[in-house]
Amino acid sequence: MAGLSFAQSKQxxxxxxxxxxxLNRDQSETENMVLLTxxxxxxxxxxxxxxxxxxxxxxxxxxxxTQNNHFDFTDLKQxxxxxxxxxxxxxxxxxLKRSIGSTRLGIANDKKIEWKISNEKSKVLGYDVQKATxxxxxxxxxxxxxxxxxxxxxxxEFSGLPGLIVKIEDSKGDHSFNLVATKNITAxxxxxxxxxxxxxxxxxxxxxLWKEYKEDPVKDMRQMNISASGAKVVAFSFGGKSYTPExxxxxxxxxxxEELKKINNFLxxxxxx
Numbered sequence: 272m273a274g275l276s277f278a279q280s281k282q283x284x285x286x287x288x289x290x291x292x293x294l295n296r297d298q299s300e301t302e303n304m305v306l307l308t309x310x311x312x313x314x315x316x317x318x319x320x321x322x323x324x325x326x327x328x329x330x331x332x333x334x335x336x337t338q339n340n341h342f343d344f345t346d347l348k349q350x351x352x353x354x355x356x357x358x359x360x361x362x363x364x365x366x367l368k369r370s371i372g373s374t375r376l377g378i379a380n381d382k383k384i385e386w387k388i389s390n391e392k393s394k395v396l397g398y399d400v401q402k403a404t405x406x407x408x409x410x411x412x413x414x415x416x417x418x419x420x421x422x423x424x425x426x427x428e429f430s431g432l433p434g435l436i437v438k439i440e441d442s443k444g445d446h447s448f449n450l451v452a453t454k455n456i457t458a459x460x461x462x463x464x465x466x467x468x469x470x471x472x473x474x475x476x477x478x479x480l481w482k483e484y485k486e487d488p489v490k491d492m493r494q495m496n497i498s499a500s501g502a503k504v505v506a507f508s509f510g511g512k513s514y515t516p517e518x519x520x521x522x523x524x525x526x527x528x529e530e531l532k533k534i535n536n537f538l539x540x541x542x543x544x
Contacts, residue, residue, distance in 0.1 A: 280309045283435070284318065284452040285426045287352065290445045293536040302351045304448070306426055307456065312359040313424050320350035354538075356428050363423065363430045367539075368469050369477075371484045372491040372527070377469030378477055378542075384431050386414075395437045396450055403432055409540030411442040427538065446538055477542055488527035492520050 283306040290299045303318040355368040365380040389402040398417040405412050407428070414425070418434035425436025426448035440447035472480070483490065537543045 280307065280456040282307050282454040282456050283426075283450055284454070285448045286451050287426070288447045288449075289536075289538075291534045291536050293445075295533075296443075296445070300351055303451070304352065304426060306424065308422060308424060310360070312357060315356040315358075315427060317350040317352040319348055320352065322348070358424065358428075358430060365428050365430075366469075367428060371477075371480050372488065374480075374491050375467055375469045376477060376480070377471045378474060379471065380428070384429065386432055388432070398437060400437060401434070408538060408542070409544075410446070410538075412439055413442070414439040445536055474542060478544070481543060485531060488531065489520055489524040492523060 285304045285306065286301055287304045288299055288301050290296050292298065305314075305316055305318050305321065307314045307316075353370055357366045357368070358364065362381070363383075367378045367380065369376055369378070384405050384407055386403045386405045389404070391402040393400050393402070393415060395415055395417070398419060400415040400417050403414045403416060405414070412429075414429065414432065414436050415438040416425070416432040416434040416436045420435035420437075422435045423432060424430045425432070426439065429436050429439060429448075435450075436448075437450040438448070535543075
């Protein structure tokens, strides 16, 4: 495969395969993720999530203009992955954006991954690649990077190798990212611009908030007045059924408690202990 030019923004599409239930490792899920690179840095996010949030943003904006209080998102595909990662160039400082309930949090990280580069080589998507290993976020990782793609970036928080990371998997086979496609992009809206600004927190603060969330998963909903850009929400529609805000809270509490039983194998073992 020919070498790539980085005079313009590029999208690298990765298949993210993950096993979120450590007690049921036979079951895995996938989501396509986007690494969007520019001269200033990169964003990493769910491809489905981008479409989902674009539609949501446009719908709510239109509702404000038309004073329509009813939102119907029945047919809108839901993303499986909600976390995002941004990196600034050239220092590759990381911002991990994760939500606890409806609260969006940002965890800054300027630590460098200590890679051990091996002489072992292979081929991935037609690229000549080289092996590297590292410990990160409580997991041991095996990465393959392509020196012919002159970008020291990669999926998720991974960076710092002399070439784009095109494949990486943890030692237990619970989480993996594999490059499946690349696209040239002339102009695109930053995904982060669609989202509310994240609240910066330390790793210790994040762990504390996660513990509180497990004890009371709808605390955030009780504390906020449900609204959408100033338009009072009187009903939601999901799966062809309408809910009042109170009914929505009960349904959310039920679903979040069920989710907590099955989601226990996060990428960041060090944050969710």
